[in-house]
Amino acid sequence: MSPQYTPHPDPQSVLADCEQRALEREGIPMFLALEDLTGTMSPVTDAAATAEGPHLATLTATYRQQLKPGTEDGNLAALASVITVLAATHLHEEKQA
Numbered sequence: 001m002s003p004q005y006t007p008h009p010d011p012q013s014v015l016a017d018c019e020q021r022a023l024e025r026e027g028i029p030m031f032l033a034l035e036d037l038t039g040t041m042s043p044v045t046d047a048a049a050t051a052e053g054p055h056l057a058t059l060t061a062t063y064r065q066q067l068k069p070g071t072e073d074g075n076l077a078a079l080a081s082v083i084t085v086l087a088a089t090h091l092h093e094e095k096q097a
Contacts, residue, residue: 005055007062008089015067018084029091031056031083059086 008014034041044050063085064071068078 004090005059007059007066008085011063011066011085011089014085014088015081018088023084029087031087031091056086059090 044053060082063082064078067081067085068075071078
């Protein structure tokens with residue numbers, strides 16, 4: 001597994017650090033995901049995007065279990081915490097590379 005897909009060993013500390021910052025003013029990197037509720041969207045054909053998807057899904061599940069165990073899939077607070085850690089940890093790595 002590539003280093004960018006290795007889970008952070010302490011996601012709680014990453015989340016705590018992010019909660020102490022004014023992220024809305026810093027211009028931080030973010031993940032954007034789209035869900036096709038209409039069934040009319042064309043399938044993704046970009047090889048890099050389809051290869052990255054399973055890795056991001058694994059990271060998302062790992063962080064959700066570590067940060068908010070027992071939460072439902074639709075829990076927006078849990079999702080926000082997970083996305084915050086994903087962006088702060090993994091998008092930051094790509095930016096430095």
